[in-house]
Amino acid sequence: MDFKYDVTLSFxxxxxxxxxxxxxxxxxxxxxxxxxxxxxxxxxxxxxxxHFDYVYRKSARYCIPFISQHYKKKIWTNHEIKTAIARxxxxxxxxxxxxxxxxxxxxxxxxxxxxxxxxxxSPEEFASLxxxxxxxxxxxxxxxxxxxxxxxxxxxxxxxxxxxxxxFGAALGVxxxxxxxxxRYFNEPxxxxxxxxxxxxxxxxxxxxxxxxxxxAKLEFGQVASVxxxxxxxxxxxxxSLPEDTLVQAVVTTTVGERYKSNQVPxxxxxxxxxxxxx
Numbered sequence: 001m002d003f004k005y006d007v008t009l010s011f012x013x014x015x016x017x018x019x020x021x022x023x024x025x026x027x028x029x030x031x032x033x034x035x036x037x038x039x040x041x042x043x044x045x046x047x048x049x050x051h052f053d054y055v056y057r058k059s060a061r062y063c064i065p066f067i068s069q070h071y072k073k074k075i076w077t078n079h080e081i082k083t084a085i086a087r088x089x090x091x092x093x094x095x096x097x098x099x100x101x102x103x104x105x106x107x108x109x110x111x112x113x114x115x116x117x118x119x120x121x122s123p124e125e126f127a128s129l130x131x132x133x134x135x136x137x138x139x140x141x142x143x144x145x146x147x148x149x150x151x152x153x154x155x156x157x158x159x160x161x162x163x164x165x166x167x168f169g170a171a172l173g174v175x176x177x178x179x180x181x182x183x184r185y186f187n188e189p190x191x192x193x194x195x196x197x198x199x200x201x202x203x204x205x206x207x208x209x210x211x212x213x214x215x216x217a218k219l220e221f222g223q224v225a226s227v228x229x230x231x232x233x234x235x236x237x238x239x240x241s242l243p244e245d246t247l248v249q250a251v252v253t254t255t256v257g258e259r260y261k262s263n264q265v266p267x268x269x270x271x272x273x274x275x276x277x278x279x
Contacts, residue, residue: 005060006134008034010080012070015101019066021123029131034060056083068101081106120201122190152177155250155262157269158228170273171210173228174250178219185216185255186225195246197238216255236274242267
């Protein structure tokens with residue numbers, strides 16, 4: 001059966017930043033995706049109640065609801081998911097592909113339905129899963145597949161000290177340098193582990209920056225940028241649960257498709273930084 005879209009995206013406005021990156025990655029890879037900002041001219045003047053009934057019940061092969069505490073409270077997302085559930089019931093088919101920011105329960109979506117935990121995936125990684133679900137392969141630029149780090153990315157564990165507080169915390173610091181002749185836009189770093197967290201993933205993002213840094217960050221030739229991520233004291237149990245030989249590494253991509261890996265740092269160094277902060 002031919003559909004207008006491969007996937008429709010249903011989400012709350014509070015989660016738009018993540019979903020928009022998913023939508024652009026899908027579109028850039030030739031996936032026909034319903035994302036409201038891509039359809040602004042077409043939606044103009046339409047009876048959205050009627051139109052969205054068509055979009056979320058008949059127009060696509062799959063519907064992806066991005067479930068969160070915000071999603072459950074919105075009028076339009078409730079309309080969209082009820083319409084999608086009606087399609088799934090009518091046709092007895094695998095249609096709804098839940099993606100979760102948290103454990104919010106949505107009426108009509110049974111807890112036994114397989115879902116993706118979005119905390120474990122960057123938007124681009126999640127979009128790659130969607131592409132594979134559709135039976136296609138993501139169009140990863142060749143430089144991103146093959147690029148090696150040549151000192152461009154450096155990862156360090158930092159013990160945080162102030163004149164007034166003494167030792168007050170620990171952080172993972174990532175430094176980036178552009179050694180290309182042309183400027184580059186560096187995306188936000190993510191991190192990988194040689195062993196996964198128990199019951200979780202070996203790839204993750206950190207969000208609590210000590211000083212705000214905006215990504216993508218434009219770096220001219222020879223320019224350096226750094227970002228430090230505060231490590232929460234309550235996360236020490238997660239780090240301590242990893243095998244002793246676990247290594248952590250930062251990965252940074254650029255908007256032209258390059259991917260650079262930093263040096264690997266023993267997780268024991270992270271634990272030592274935490275210990276400095278113990279009373």
